[in-house]
Amino acid sequence: MAVISLLSDFGQLYPAQMKAVILCINPSTVLVDISHQIPAQDIKAGAFALMVSVPYFPEGAVHLAVVDPGVGTSRRPIVVESGAHLFVGPDNGLLIPAARRLSQDFKVREITNPDLLLTSSSTFHGRDIFAPTAARLSLGMTAAEVGAEIVDFVELDFGTPQVIDGKVQGQVVYVDSFGNLVTNISSEVILNFFKCGDVLHICGTSMPLVDTYASVEKGAPLAVVGSHGYLEISVNSGSAARLLRLESGDGIEIGGR
Amino acid sequence: MAVISLLSDFGQLYPAQMKAVILCINPSTVLVDISHQIPAQDIKAGAFALMVSVPYFPEGAVHLAVVDPGVGTSRRPIVVESGAHLFVGPDNGLLIPAARRLSQDFKVREITNPDLLLTSSSTFHGRDIFAPTAARLSLGMTAAEVGAEIVDFVELDFGTPQVIDGKVQGQVVYVDSFGNLVTNISSEVILNFFKCGDVLHICGTSMPLVDTYASVEKGAPLAVVGSHGYLEISVNSGSAARLLRLESGDGIEIGGR
Amino acid sequence: MAVISLLSDFGQLYPAQMKAVILCINPSTVLVDISHQIPAQDIKAGAFALMVSVPYFPEGAVHLAVVDPGVGTSRRPIVVESGAHLFVGPDNGLLIPAARRLSQDFKVREITNPDLLLTSSSTFHGRDIFAPTAARLSLGMTAAEVGAEIVDFVELDFGTPQVIDGKVQGQVVYVDSFGNLVTNISSEVILNFFKCGDVLHICGTSMPLVDTYASVEKGAPLAVVGSHGYLEISVNSGSAARLLRLESGDGIEIGGR
Numbered sequence: 001m002a003v004i005s006l007l008s009d010f011g012q013l014y015p016a017q018m019k020a021v022i023l024c025i026n027p028s029t030v031l032v033d034i035s036h037q038i039p040a041q042d043i044k045a046g047a048f049a050l051m052v053s054v055p056y057f058p059e060g061a062v063h064l065a066v067v068d069p070g071v072g073t074s075r076r077p078i079v080v081e082s083g084a085h086l087f088v089g090p091d092n093g094l095l096i097p098a099a100r101r102l103s104q105d106f107k108v109r110e111i112t113n114p115d116l117l118l119t120s121s122s123t124f125h126g127r128d129i130f131a132p133t134a135a136r137l138s139l140g141m142t143a144a145e146v147g148a149e150i151v152d153f154v155e156l157d158f159g160t161p162q163v164i165d166g167k168v169q170g171q172v173v174y175v176d177s178f179g180n181l182v183t184n185i186s187s188e189v190i191l192n193f194f195k196c197g198d199v200l201h202i203c204g205t206s207m208p209l210v211d212t213y214a215s216v217e218k219g220a221p222l223a224v225v226g227s228h229g230y231l232e233i234s235v236n237s238g239s240a241a242r243l244l245r246l247e248s249g250d251g252i253e254i255g256g257r
Numbered sequence: 258m259a260v261i262s263l264l265s266d267f268g269q270l271y272p273a274q275m276k277a278v279i280l281c282i283n284p285s286t287v288l289v290d291i292s293h294q295i296p297a298q299d300i301k302a303g304a305f306a307l308m309v310s311v312p313y314f315p316e317g318a319v320h321l322a323v324v325d326p327g328v329g330t331s332r333r334p335i336v337v338e339s340g341a342h343l344f345v346g347p348d349n350g351l352l353i354p355a356a357r358r359l360s361q362d363f364k365v366r367e368i369t370n371p372d373l374l375l376t377s378s379s380t381f382h383g384r385d386i387f388a389p390t391a392a393r394l395s396l397g398m399t400a401a402e403v404g405a406e407i408v409d410f411v412e413l414d415f416g417t418p419q420v421i422d423g424k425v426q427g428q429v430v431y432v433d434s435f436g437n438l439v440t441n442i443s444s445e446v447i448l449n450f451f452k453c454g455d456v457l458h459i460c461g462t463s464m465p466l467v468d469t470y471a472s473v474e475k476g477a478p479l480a481v482v483g484s485h486g487y488l489e490i491s492v493n494s495g496s497a498a499r500l501l502r503l504e505s506g507d508g509i510e511i512g513g514r
Numbered sequence: 515m516a517v518i519s520l521l522s523d524f525g526q527l528y529p530a531q532m533k534a535v536i537l538c539i540n541p542s543t544v545l546v547d548i549s550h551q552i553p554a555q556d557i558k559a560g561a562f563a564l565m566v567s568v569p570y571f572p573e574g575a576v577h578l579a580v581v582d583p584g585v586g587t588s589r590r591p592i593v594v595e596s597g598a599h600l601f602v603g604p605d606n607g608l609l610i611p612a613a614r615r616l617s618q619d620f621k622v623r624e625i626t627n628p629d630l631l632l633t634s635s636s637t638f639h640g641r642d643i644f645a646p647t648a649a650r651l652s653l654g655m656t657a658a659e660v661g662a663e664i665v666d667f668v669e670l671d672f673g674t675p676q677v678i679d680g681k682v683q684g685q686v687v688y689v690d691s692f693g694n695l696v697t698n699i700s701s702e703v704i705l706n707f708f709k710c711g712d713v714l715h716i717c718g719t720s721m722p723l724v725d726t727y728a729s730v731e732k733g734a735p736l737a738v739v740g741s742h743g744y745l746e747i748s749v750n751s752g753s754a755a756r757l758l759r760l761e762s763g764d765g766i767e768i769g770g771r
Binding site for chain 1: 523524526527528530531533534535537538542544554555583584585586587594635636637638641642643
């Protein structure tokens with residue numbers, strides 16, 4: 001059975017149309033929602049959510065991701081092959097960090113096969129182009145059949161943390177539903193400067209670098225390497241986004257004692 | 258494998274009870290959520306969401322829809338046959354626009370088969386009557402087995418847009434999670450009066466009729482025939498519901514230059 | 515096909531990682547979300563949601579539930595066997611009311627099998643311990659293989675309603691997405707004192723005990739034995755949580771004429 005994951009900023013209703021289209025083509029697909037609550041048009045948040053999720057999917061999975069403010073423009077539809085996974089979505093950077101996470105050696109193709117572009121609205125390529133393409137890939141259509149390789153695809157990364165005067169500078173790339181602030185600072189970077197138990201000064205607030213949320217009192221802030229491998233600023237049984245008044249895209253600076 | 262779609266205003270928790278009941282009866286059902294976030298008791302919004310979704314489902318699909326403020330009253334439980342699809346839910350109009358979209362020649366039956374009415378709470382027919390009925394239909398029970406045809410079912414439509422003094426008058430029938438205002442004005446009606454590129458005056462705001470959301474600057478309003486075939490008022494990368502302060506049920510008037 | 519239900523306070527994103535891990539181990543699992551919107555760290559609300567849902571699932575179902583503020587601490591991971599169902603999650607009381615609902619004769623085991631504890635973050639046991647355990651149980655691993663029985667597991671109940679001076683005292687244990695206030699007062703308790711049609715005085719508001727939400731006018735409050743078997747305070751087409759300004763955990767007192 002083929003697994004197709006779905007990620008979008010669609011909220012309700014539109015994801016079901018994509019799923020229905022997929023099931024018409026491949027009735028035995030297993031459909032797994034990653035999220036349809038990506039903040040509207042926030043390509044970066046979508047790319048991060050996709051990147052931290054795909055490594056857990058089985059080989060052969062097809063990932064259909066649509067955060068697509070440029071739908072209907074000259075923005076190209078693409079398929080990306082990486083490791084044993086396939087990605088389908090818009091050429092706006094959304095798919096690239098996830099593909100790169102699976103393998104540095106990924107390949108991007110523009111969807112030009114006219115069979116895949118037959119019937120399309122100008123406002124919902126998720127349903128009209130990406131879903132049928134994903135379904136046919138799940139049935140064994142090869143990536144080469146969708147179109148030729150392109151090398152000028154749109155790149156996206158989450159920035160490289162800087163170290164200036166012994167302070168680590170990064171940014172918030174994702175706020176989860178607990179209000180945890182997930183940063184672009186990987187465990188390698190942070191553990192190069194600080195160790196578990198150190199007190200960090202982040203945006204005017206002091207907090208320990210710990211292993212678990214429950215290492216501090218309820219309501220107290222903490223820093224932790226999250227399950228995704230990135231530094232996360234949290235509040236035990238609370239919301240760091242609310243306490244620190246930070247959101248996705250905000251810069252943060254981390255100093256030690 | 259049989260597909261059963263689910264739509265409700267239940268939010269969390271109660272949909273899982275319906276799915277569990279279905280899987281007890283037909284373990285190989287493929288369950289697809291259309292939405293469980295229909296505004297509470299908003300039969301019209303639910304009917305619209307169902308209508309625009311069902312055409313994408315495979316033949317043989319069973320659609321279980323429950324927005325049911327009259328549960329436990331004399332409101333009848335019904336099954337509707339239309340095209341190769343079946344619908345199960347309350348007789349309050351919820352199912353009718355979707356059934357009519359698939360075929361003008363649809364048939365409504367009251368669920369009177371005592372086997373389907375055996376064990377029921379008075380507050381959750383979704384779980385106790387509609388889910389088992391949907392599951393048994395997905396296993397091959399015929400619509401005729403649920404009960405006799407009725408012709409006095411509750412109707413529901415979204416109103417007919419009027420044209421007065423060259424202005425098109427309609428209403429908002431659905432607000433999606435982007436804040437797009439979906440109207441009851443079909444592409445046929447609007448394209449009879451206006452063409453792509455025209456500037457429309459809608460509720461005190463001027464906006465172009467365009468093909469894609471990205472045809473205007475970020476934050477600017479636009480009118481577009483949405484992927485569902487109805488005129489939609491949107492804001493590129495923003496919320497038209499917030500900008501125009503309109504919600505489901507509000508009337509709108511559209512004038513040209 | 516094995517059914518695995520999932521319940522958590524994770525919101526978006528993290529549930530997909532658990533599902534992906536499960537599908538890597540058992541690709542033919544049928545996954546059913548009970549809710550991922552349990553209020554953050556609210557073990558009691560999660561326990562109630564699980565308890566009222568599991569009786570509808572087919573025999574052999576595995577229930578994976580994670581509301582886990584103590585993740586990464588000495589809090590034990592457990593598996594519970596009850597009736598023909600299995601539960602996987604943290605030893606913090608979350609699983610106990612559901613297990614007890616299925617059978618008084620349930621058995622709790624600590625997960626100590628080193629194969630199940632191999633690779634774990636300290637912040638996401640849902641993905642790293644509980645999901646693989648649930649998947650392997652769904653493939654036929656016996657509960658005995660996960661570890662030895664324990665008897666000092668963490669208990670949780672919803673309190674016992676008291677009757678003082680002819681008034682029933684209980685508490686709100688769950689607020690659903692309609693704003694219905696679900697209490698810990700079972701139908702047996704309430705129907706011992708009151709009958710359908712009686713007027714109840716609850717927290718300064720009078721309302722009838724009725725059978726259906728539509729028994730009162732729109733906007734009016736009512737008391738009803740909900741589909742879960744507990745007294746529920748509701749407003750027809752409105753929100754009792756808003757009208758009575760009550761939330762989960764609040765005490766309520768019910769008097770008669």
